[in-house]
Amino acid sequence: MKSLLDLEQTLSIAKKIAQEAGDCILSYYDKEYSVKIKENDTLNVVTQVDKKAEKIILSQLHKNFPTHHFISEETKVPSIPSSAYVWIIDPMDGSRDFVNKTGDFAVQIGLCKNGKILLSVVYLPYYNKMFYACVGKGAFCNDERILISDRKTLSKCIAVVSSRIKIDSEVQKIYKAIPTKKLEIRGSFGLKTCFIANGVYDLVIYKKKSVKIWDVCAPLLILQEAGGMGTLLDGSPIPLNPTILDYSQPIILSNGEIHQQILQILRKKNIGE
Secondary structure (H helix, E strand, O other), rough: OHHHHHHHHHHHHHHHHHHHHHHHHHHHHOOOOOOOEOHHHHHHEEHHHHHHHHHHHHHHHHHHHOOOEHHHHHHHHOOOOOOOOEEEEEEEEEEHHHHHHOOEEEEEEEEEEEEEEEEEEEEEEEOOEEEEEEEOOOOEOOOEEEEOHHHHHHOHHHHEEEHHHHHHHHHHHHHHHHOOOEEEEEHHHHHHHHHHHHOOOOOEOOOOOEEEEEEHHHHHHOOOOOHOOEEOOOOEEOOOOOOEEOOOOOOOEEEOOOHHHHHHHHHHHOOOO
16 A cells, blocks of 8 residues: 555455445345334434445455454444554445435445545445545546536535435524525435535535544545535534544535635524534
8 A cells, every 4th residue: 555556456446345335235225124223313224234235345345455444334433543544434325315215325435544535435326326536636437537516606506415404403504594506405425425526516514413434534535536625614624533433513515616605604604613
């Protein structure tokens, strides 16, 4: 892992692993499987399919990178030094959407070191879209380079949000403050972020303590490499230290062009703090 060539080879392996996990997930799409509610939140579920996908990813990563460390949504988080190579994994981001058969779910795999993302993969099995990035080399979907939109005026921008907006007054307040052209409801942090990266949407905002490091890691690099931006409400970078699992500030992801406008509006109205 000392050269860019090694990172590219590692990315190739991660893509193959994501594909295998995605194929497993998709094979259960129209079958019966167990579903459990997490943290007393009916919108936060885990299925036996999550576990199967996680097993594939972890076993393959262990096989290929036996000295690396791993953090996954469905496993207990170990103590990891920040200087180590750390794979941050969400075997199925958007489990609720998988259960509801919307198609909006993703396999997410990212590799970090010293709090920096080196490479990432976000695979959308239902849509057969493989997003990926290697630091400094741009972002791609199905081997084609992707870029954020060039929309610079909020009134011409398309915001995207999860279905939680239907029941969460805090999320409703955040989006009402931003005067966008349109608001679309989609599932999966990874899908929403990657669809900002490829120019379909322009922004998404998450209230504080609503997402974890495994939601953020892989999609964030893809967004950044496509020209977009992701920060906390105060404008600081989103931390990816293994000791910080969730975030005490809202997270704002955008095409970059409108980022400062969003931050200013939210701060001025004291929304999300």
